[in-house]
Amino acid sequence: MKTRRSFLQKLGLAGAGALVVQSAQAEEDRGRSFMIHQVYFWLKDPQNDMKSFMKGCENLIKIDSIQKAYIGVPAATERREVVDHSFHVSLTVHFKSIEDHNIYQFHEDHTKFVANHEDKWKKVQVYDSKID
Amino acid sequence: MKTRRSFLQKLGLAGAGALVVQSAQAEEDRGRSFMIHQVYFWLKDPQNDMKSFMKGCENLIKIDSIQKAYIGVPAATERREVVDHSFHVSLTVHFKSIEDHNIYQFHEDHTKFVANHEDKWKKVQVYDSKID
Known part of the structure; x- marks a missing residue:
């Protein structure tokens, strides 16, 4: 933490808040939004x-x-009522934009994935978040 | 990388490519697992x-x-049956380990957050994933 704080102090951002602190670690959200699928x-x-x-x-x-x-x-986190541990596989995908997400959705490899594997799942749940 | 490759080889997944390729961009999973809360x-x-x-x-x-x-x-992705756009806020948190997740869960700032804001939400849903 010391190094990061010192880095932020150099940038004049010390104390500027959580989002800035966290963003310093994440190369993809330096001053621009992205999305998590x-x-x-x-x-x-x-x-x-x-x-x-x-x-x-x-x-x-x-x-x-x-x-x-x-x-x-x-x-293997604690069993709590609000935590759903029942899924089998999670897929976290970051895109620079919704356009890039759409390219993925309509990509032939995505179509192939669904065709080859959809018989294996009983449920799929998606959440798309915009991160600013 | 070597450790992960060796782990993938054990699983018979060596040469599978993508996981390794994508992971190479992400500083947090160089050769070690982490979790997404x-x-x-x-x-x-x-x-x-x-x-x-x-x-x-x-x-x-x-x-x-x-x-x-x-x-x-x-x-603002396409409305599809499998996508739930009804939530208001998503919080994606990466931890190096479950121990770090537990420190967060029991941290006084987390307790304060719940105490100060729980009246504002009608539902909260959590998924914890281990990423290798």
Whole structure:
């Protein structure tokens, strides 16, 4: 923390608040907005399909218009009523813009991913956030 | 990278590409796992409470054990059945470990945030993902 604080002091930003402090770490949101496309998948048969599904996700996130992508599984955090640990795979995708998100949505590799894997999931839930 | 590649090899996923390629851009997952604590808030009265709630979030993400944090609002992506645009605020928080997440959960600033703002939300939904 000391280094970051000192860096912010140099920039004259010390005490300017959380968003600035956090932004200093995140190269993608330096002074411009981006979006997070967050997807949660619930599989029908995770025991048998997890490996091929994960591989599908790894191929999916090769799509060029993606800025960053993370493939996740439920973390072993405390069971609390507000936390849903029931999903099997999470896909966190950062795009520089909604246009880049749309390129991804209509990309043939995305279409292929859905065609090849949609039989494996029983539910998919998406949340799209704009980050300023 | 070597550790992750070796982990992927164990899973039979070596050569899968994308995860490695995308991850290479993200400083936080160079060779080690981290977690994403994803929170969605639905406010009772967003018109009146949005500003103070956002300010509360900005204070919240000053907690030291946070690696990165993004405060978001619904992105203007296409309305599709699988996309939930109904939340008012999203909070995406990256932690290096579950221990750092727990420090955050029990931090007095987190307790204060809940005490000061819980009357403003009608629903909160959390998903915790482990990213390897």
